[in-house]
Amino acid sequence: MTLVPFAILLFLGLQIAPGETSISTFSSDQLPANAYFSISGTIFTVETTPMGKTEPYVDIDITARMAQFIGDSQTIDLLLYHSDANNYLGATYDGVNYVCCWQEQFDKGQCTNLGRIIIMDNITNVPVGKFRQWTMTWDNSTWGDNLSLKQHINFDWEGVWSFVIINCGTTDKTEKRDIVTNGEVVMMNPYGQLPGSLWALLPLYFLMVSLYFVVGAVWIVLTYIYRHDIMRLQHGITLVLVLAFLENLISAADYATYNDRGKISLAFNLFSVIFSVLKKTSSYLLLLIVCMGWMIVRPDIEKKKKAALCIIGFLYLGVEGIYEFIAMLRYTPDTQSLNVPEAVEILFLVPASILDFIFLFWIFWSLMQTLLFLKTKRQDEKFRMYKVLAIVLLVAYVLSFTFFCIQLGAQYNGKFTDWWKGWFIFTGYWNILYWILLVVLGVLWRPNANNSRYAYSIQIEDNMEMEPPKGNSPRAHRDQSEELGTRQVEVSSEEPPSDDKDSSQEDIPL
Numbered sequence: 001m002t003l004v005p006f007a008i009l010l011f012l013g014l015q016i017a018p019g020e021t022s023i024s025t026f027s028s029d030q031l032p033a034n035a036y037f038s039i040s041g042t043i044f045t046v047e048t049t050p051m052g053k054t055e056p057y058v059d060i061d062i063t064a065r066m067a068q069f070i071g072d073s074q075t076i077d078l079l080l081y082h083s084d085a086n087n088y089l090g091a092t093y094d095g096v097n098y099v100c101c102w103q104e105q106f107d108k109g110q111c112t113n114l115g116r117i118i119i120m121d122n123i124t125n126v127p128v129g130k131f132r133q134w135t136m137t138w139d140n141s142t143w144g145d146n147l148s149l150k151q152h153i154n155f156d157w158e159g160v161w162s163f164v165i166i167n168c169g170t171t172d173k174t175e176k177r178d179i180v181t182n183g184e185v186v187m188m189n190p191y192g193q194l195p196g197s198l199w200a201l202l203p204l205y206f207l208m209v210s211l212y213f214v215v216g217a218v219w220i221v222l223t224y225i226y227r228h229d230i231m232r233l234q235h236g237i238t239l240v241l242v243l244a245f246l247e248n249l250i251s252a253a254d255y256a257t258y259n260d261r262g263k264i265s266l267a268f269n270l271f272s273v274i275f276s277v278l279k280k281t282s283s284y285l286l287l288l289i290v291c292m293g294w295m296i297v298r299p300d301i302e303k304k305k306k307a308a309l310c311i312i313g314f315l316y317l318g319v320e321g322i323y324e325f326i327a328m329l330r331y332t333p334d335t336q337s338l339n340v341p342e343a344v345e346i347l348f349l350v351p352a353s354i355l356d357f358i359f360l361f362w363i364f365w366s367l368m369q370t371l372l373f374l375k376t377k378r379q380d381e382k383f384r385m386y387k388v389l390a391i392v393l394l395v396a397y398v399l400s401f402t403f404f405c406i407q408l409g410a411q412y413n414g415k416f417t418d419w420w421k422g423w424f425i426f427t428g429y430w431n432i433l434y435w436i437l438l439v440v441l442g443v444l445w446r447p448n449a450n451n452s453r454y455a456y457s458i459q460i461e462d463n464m465e466m467e468p469p470k471g472n473s474p475r476a477h478r479d480q481s482e483e484l485g486t487r488q489v490e491v492s493s494e495e496p497p498s499d500d501k502d503s504s505q506e507d508i509p510l
Contacts, residue, residue, distance in 0.1 A: 022193035023262035024163075025333075026181040030067065031076075033169025033177045034100065040162045041187035042196035042420045043155045050199060052191025059186040060151040060163065064136055066143045067178040073139040074177050076167045077117045078149055082130035083160040083417045088120040100168035117166050129156055148183075158196070160417050161187065186262065193262035194255065197416075200424040202259060205252035208431055212245040215439060219446070226447040233295050236286045237442055243279040244438065248431070250275060266334045273328050277321040283434075284359045285313050290389070290441065291367040297374065297382065316355045323348035367393070385444050392440045396433060403429055 024039045031037055043056050058080065066074060081089070090099045093110050101111035101118050111118045123131060136147040155161065167179050189196055219241060223230060254268035288309070294301050326345045329335045367390055374383040407426050410419060 022188070022195060022258075023184060023186050025184045026062065029181050031064075031165060031167045031179040031181055033167055036099070036164055036166040037181070038162060038164045039185050039187075040160060042198075043158055043161050043187065044189050044191075044196050044199075045155065045158045046190055048158050049190035052189065054188070054190045056155040056190050057188050058151075058153050058155065058161070058163070059188075060149055060153075060183075062150075062165070062181060062183040062185070063146045063148045064165075064179050064181045065146045066138050067180050068143075073137055074143070075116060075135050075137040076165060076179055078134040078136070079117070079162070079164045079166070080132045080151075080153065081162055081164075082126070082157055083162075085123065085126045085131045086417075088123040088126060088131075089117065091118045091120070099166065102168075115168050117168065127157075146182075160420060192259035194259035197420040197423040198255070201427060202252070202255045204424070204428050204431070205248050205255055208248040208435060209245065209252050211435060212241065212248060215435075215442065216241050216245055219442060222447040226449065230447055231295060231445075233286075233290065233445055234447055236282070236289070237438075237445065240279065240282050240286055240438060241442075243275055243282060244434070247272060247275040247279055263334075264332055266332055269328050269332050273321070273324045277317060277324055280320060281313055281317045283438075284316065284363075285309065287441070288359065288363050288366060290445070291363050291370060293366075293370040293373070296445075297370055297379075312355065312358065316352075316359070319348055319352050319355060323352045364393070389440065389444060392437065396437060400433065 022041060046053060046055060090097060091111065093105060098105060098118060101113050101116055105111045106114045134149055163185050165181065169177050191199065194202060219238065223238065250268055250272045254265055254272060257265050257268065292301060326340055326348060329338055329340045330345060371386050371390060374386060416423060
């Protein structure tokens with residue numbers, strides 16, 4: 001039921017949130033020449049943290065050695081720095097961005113630290129403590145040795161912090177000098193190991209679990225009270241409520257584990273993908289069925305439409321499921337070693353995005369057609385219900401599009417460094433919006449004593465007024481019954497246009 005799919009952002013090559021981690025482990029990882037490892041985390045201080053009072057810190061425990069020795073000595077740089085130092089690292093010459101000072105740039109006088117990372121002279125403008133640098137150097141006698149770096153540093157400034165290992169290789173970029181690294185880097189916030197940009201998602205998911213539990217409990221009570229008059233549509237809402245509750249419960253447990261252990265759980269991620277895909281597919285189909293008026297405005301729909309619903313439903317379930325599974329493999333630390341190509345992810349992202357737009361277009365088109373039909377037939381009660389649904393969806397669409405533009409602009413202009421404290425809203429908004437839309441749908445079609453006003457039934461048009469019978473004879477009463485029966489037949493004989501003449505059951509409008 002999301003009106004602007006996340007797939008648009010990914011299709012444009014953007015991320016919903018920059019990659020962050022609290023614990024990064026190196027296990028004989030090879031750092032090639034002319035490359036670097038980068039670890040980032042968003043950190044609160046004790047004074048600014050929303051919860052917790054532990055002093056934030058970073059623990060660095062790294063060992064490294066050269067894979068093989070070629071030529072003279074070799075040096076790598078290890079940096080810990082605040083985002084305030086970003087503009088002082090690397091340089092742009094002739095429109096090309098450089099991280100390392102190579103022979104060509106050195107000969108032109110563009111940099112002075114040959115074979116090392118380019119650091120601007122005015123790095124001294126950055127406050128002490130926001131930029132730290134270490135080096136490891138091997139020569140003929142030490143190239144096979146493991147050199148180590150162990151540091152425990154408290155964070156005195158909040159913001160985006162990065163730890164980087166840079167191997168510039170040879171000065172002329174011709175020889176390969178790989179570095180083998182082992183160890184780990186741990187970044188700790190005052191409340192735990194959850195990155196600062198994601199901290200609010202932990203209470204948010206627990207809040208969503210509570211909200212779904214309350215709504216689900218009320219829904220179950222109403223379903224039990226009116227169990228003898230339940231519509232199939234209401235069973236569909238029950239299914240979506242259960243799936244949404246389970247998805248948020250798993251996400252809450254995942255973030256709680258992340259905060260405690262500093263790593264994303266593969267098992268939680270896998271189950272989250274399963275319930276997320278089932279929820280999305282069920283939600284799309286449920287909203288589409290409601291907007292088509294199936295079981296509400298008409299008792300049945302054409303065979304072709306049923307077949308189309310089944311095809312697009314199973315197709316979306318498969319494509320979206322594969323796409324989210326591949327994305328999980330690519331971004332979960334325990335499975336990143338599989339090195340799933342980005343091209344494979346995009347291969348399934350494109351059809352998933354297309355199916356999203358097909359669903360959205362079909363939903364709004366069906367809703368407009370149903371509203372027009374109800375207005376033409378003067379079915380005022382159901383017209384009012386569908387009008388409320390249309391207004392809610394339209395408002396949600398406008399808000400979502402506006403929100404999407406803000407998010408797109410923030411990503412494009414690199415606002416994460418400035419907005420990291422509120423970055424969680426780019427994920428939380430869609431969870432809150434989904435809950436609101438589901439609640440609106442539940443309120444409009446909730447189980448109650450007047451369930452018949454939701455379901456398909458024959459209703460006499462408002463402009464057909466009944467004439468009182470003349471006299472009190474049985475003949476008069478019989479004439480009245482016949483007249484009423486005739487009027488019902490007249491109403492039911494007007495069918496909406498059908499594009500399937502072979503349907504086994506005719507559509508009977510209200």
